[in-house]
Amino acid sequence: MNAFYFVVDEGMCCIASAQALHIARSWGCDVHIFVERRDPAAAVRQVEHEGRIHYHFDALMPCLPEGLPSSRSWPHIVYLRLFAPARLQQYSRLIYLDADVLSMKPDHAIWDVALPSGLAAVEDYGTLFELPPTAKNLCREDWLETLGISSGRGFNSGVLVIDPQRWREHDFAGRLVEYFEKYPQAERFDQDFLAWLFDGAWTELSPRFNFQASVLGFGMFAAIDPVFVHFCQYEKPWFDRRGDAATNIDEAIIDVYDALLEEVGCDAAALARPLTLTGPQRFKFWLRRKMAAHGFPSRKERRVGRERQRRIGVFADYVSARLSEGRFADMTAEALPDIRDETYFDGRFFRTRLDRDALLSVRVGS
DSSP states (O other), X not given: OEEEEEEEOTTTHHHHHHHHHHHHHHHOSEEEEEEOOSSTTOOOOOOOSTTOEEEEESOSGGGSOTXXXXXXXXXXXXXXXXXXXXXXXXXXXXXXXXXXXXXOSOOGGGGGSOOTTSEEEEEOTHHHHOOOGGGTTOOHHXXXXXXXXXXXXXXXXXXXXEOHHHHTTSOHHHHXXXXXXHOTTOSSHHHHHHXXXXXXXXXXXXXXXXXXXXGGGGSOHHHHOOSEEEOOSSOOGGGXXXXXXXXXXXXXXXXXXHHHHHHTTOOHHHHOOOOOOOHHHHHHHHHHHHHHHTTOOOHHHHHHHHHHHHHHHHHHHHHHXXXXXXXXXXXXXXXXXXXXXXXXXOSSOEEEOOOHHHHHTTSTTX
């Protein structure tokens, strides 16, 4: 028996609930939502589906040792995903998802991927393209070495495939304290800790299982054919920033989130964060968009385009190397399909033009 789980606060519970209903229906398995409330009295809307969706309130924070570092981007709740599997020992496999991960479709083959170390994950693509400022003058391998990761391999912790029986072998509380005593400079907290703890022993999955925001505009959506899309950036689909070059997220994805939230009775408007653009900004984006459409790229388009092409090259080389080496546990193909999505410059971002009908088929109940 297999299950998914989320760990959220009350502010993100409606997003997790919408995903839980969608996953319970499409994947046909249990979904557990651990809600760690900042306000213990906060009311939380719960959804049901055939007894498959389970809520757990304020169950994990007591597991967390004191003194661990946190930041605005990486609050203490990020550590709690480590402790949930101990409460889900009735399952043979678990998939942890960040709340900003959209399940595009079920792929039940993932449950059969061998997990000799108890963990499978996907490379962190953001650090393939650009290292944090603290890594100045270091290559990626040397930077990882400063975090105690000698294998040169790191991963994104937003999608984790876990064997809960193997997971229970680790003293996460004790090892967390040990890690941050040794490496107080770590900035991505739980992610750096896990990469150190499993140091290269984790099973690598292809981009299909964590298609990250940093590659959204590459025109490789159809070639990768993602199972999970991860909006690991400040911009989120539920911000509902449509038009005027306000976001790099396709409006069809925003429509999907509107439908998911409506299904569970959440007010999407309450989650929106409209971006206010000035008249000059709107005109600037409009002019660049017109220039691009008529084949006269602006300086902005050329500059962004050069960086985009560099990143596409890095990503394509990475995927090609992993496929040729047979490193992706979920893929046996020797190369990706030679197809590219239509992309365009909207005056601010390069976007992939996605198939609206195909995306809307993701909706709950469709």
